[in-house]
Amino acid sequence: MASFSVRFLGCKVSHTDAHDVRERLLADGHAERAHDLGADVAVVNTCCVTHEAVRKSRQAATRAARTHRRVYVTGCAANLAGDEFAGLPANVTVVARRSEQTPDFVAGDVGALGCVQADARLDRVRAFVKIQDGCSFSCNFCVIPLVRGASRSRPAAAVLTEASRRVAQGHRELVLTGINLGCYRDRAGGYKLPRLVREVGAIPGLDRLRLSSIEVNHVDEELVAALRETPTVSRHLHVPLQSGDDGVLRDMARRYTSSTFLRRLEPLGDFNLTTDAIVGFPTESDAAFERTLAVIDAAGLTKVHVFPYSPRPGTVTAADDRVPATVKKERSARLRAASDSACLARWRGKVGSEDVVLVDRPGRGYGDDYSPWLVDAPVGELVRVRGAAVSEEGILAA
Ligand code: SF4
Numbered sequence: 001m002a003s004f005s006v007r008f009l010g011c012k013v014s015h016t017d018a019h020d021v022r023e024r025l026l027a028d029g030h031a032e033r034a035h036d037l038g039a040d041v042a043v044v045n046t047c048c049v050t051h052e053a054v055r056k057s058r059q060a061a062t063r064a065a066r067t068h069r070r071v072y073v074t075g076c077a078a079n080l081a082g083d084e085f086a087g088l089p090a091n092v093t094v095v096a097r098r099s100e101q102t103p104d105f106v107a108g109d110v111g112a113l114g115c116v117q118a119d120a121r122l123d124r125v126r127a128f129v130k131i132q133d134g135c136s137f138s139c140n141f142c143v144i145p146l147v148r149g150a151s152r153s154r155p156a157a158a159v160l161t162e163a164s165r166r167v168a169q170g171h172r173e174l175v176l177t178g179i180n181l182g183c184y185r186d187r188a189g190g191y192k193l194p195r196l197v198r199e200v201g202a203i204p205g206l207d208r209l210r211l212s213s214i215e216v217n218h219v220d221e222e223l224v225a226a227l228r229e230t231p232t233v234s235r236h237l238h239v240p241l242q243s244g245d246d247g248v249l250r251d252m253a254r255r256y257t258s259s260t261f262l263r264r265l266e267p268l269g270d271f272n273l274t275t276d277a278i279v280g281f282p283t284e285s286d287a288a289f290e291r292t293l294a295v296i297d298a299a300g301l302t303k304v305h306v307f308p309y310s311p312r313p314g315t316v317t318a319a320d321d322r323v324p325a326t327v328k329k330e331r332s333a334r335l336r337a338a339s340d341s342a343c344l345a346r347w348r349g350k351v352g353s354e355d356v357v358l359v360d361r362p363g364r365g366y367g368d369d370y371s372p373w374l375v376d377a378p379v380g381e382l383v384r385v386r387g388a389a390v391s392e393e394g395i396l397a398a
Helices: 012-027 051-067 102-110 144-148 156-168 193-201 221-229 246-252 258-268 286-299 325-348
Strands: 003-008 039-046 068-075 092-094 126-130 173-177 208-211 236-238 272-279 301-308 354-361 364-366 372-374 382-391 394-397
Touching: 003 012, 003 051, 012 039, 012 068, 012 102, 012 126, 012 173, 039 051, 051 068, 051 092, 068 102, 126 156, 156 173, 156 193, 173 193, 193 208, 193 221, 208 236, 221 258, 246 286, 258 286, 272 286, 272 325, 286 301, 286 325, 301 325, 325 382, 372 382
Parallel strands: 003 039, 039 068, 068 092, 126 173, 173 208, 236 272, 272 301, 372 394
Antiparallel strands: 354 364, 354 382, 364 372, 382 394
């Protein structure tokens, strides 16, 4: 038996990929330890969404190599063409494989010892269930199709089985994750995302269901109906905008205009809508950036995950990075400030009204629309609360 630790950098898909490796190692009889305690084996599931993400991934691998006998570097950055991890210590193995193959490869290398814990629980309250991987869109700035390959989906039967298992293990919330969820297809089973949402959402015992994120072109009548008509679905949707300027959207090859973005989200006006935005894309002028702020405001978006543009190897815009770093920094700060004030405004609207909060950490939880609440209740409980005031971290429960 080996001791091991797993950590991930980046998005929810990276999280589920890391957990797949973790589950596989637990199933093989290996013992998990906290990452900072050191162990025989470390798995670092990496991210390459920006240059900074790759730098942090490399740093995490270097640190792990000091405290672990063997380190496996997996995930997006491990699959980048180039030598991002060149020169790391000899005990580091870079696993440049698709996410589906990675758990078997790592487990095979560590050495299986027999199945003793096939039902390892991942997290006390929330579980991420991957339904799809890869992307067949080709946004000009994005390295994901290069490192994760084309879109492919898990069979609905496998998703429903895993989701039921997670609920039986006691998870109260499930998050369906994928790189481009709207591309979900199980042709043999006759499923697209809306049907899957309805069926996962109807699993007895499940309290909450969310989607990790969805491209705006996939927000159609059928999906909106599934979200609205499934009682367990949270009133929250994360829809990447990237830019509010039509010229920049075209240069990014994003397949929609700002008016399409606004029109598609109109039926979800009561949802808490969050987004991603890139600042400092090569063709983003000051005026274009102002249009991004305006669209965020007009769409009623709250939390904005801001990504200062950084050219990624192998992409169409790999050689183009003409917006100065100081401008990116200033635009990032303005966007984050707009996001903070939009969040505060939404939270203030809840003062005096009731919500049902799922407590996922000591003192904290999320309401029905995924707004953060500060509550005093046991982790794992769903509690009815009334908003008393607002702080910078969320809504204070009375
Ligand atoms: S939709 Fe575009 S930004 Fe999103 S993963 Fe696919 S290529 Fe990248």
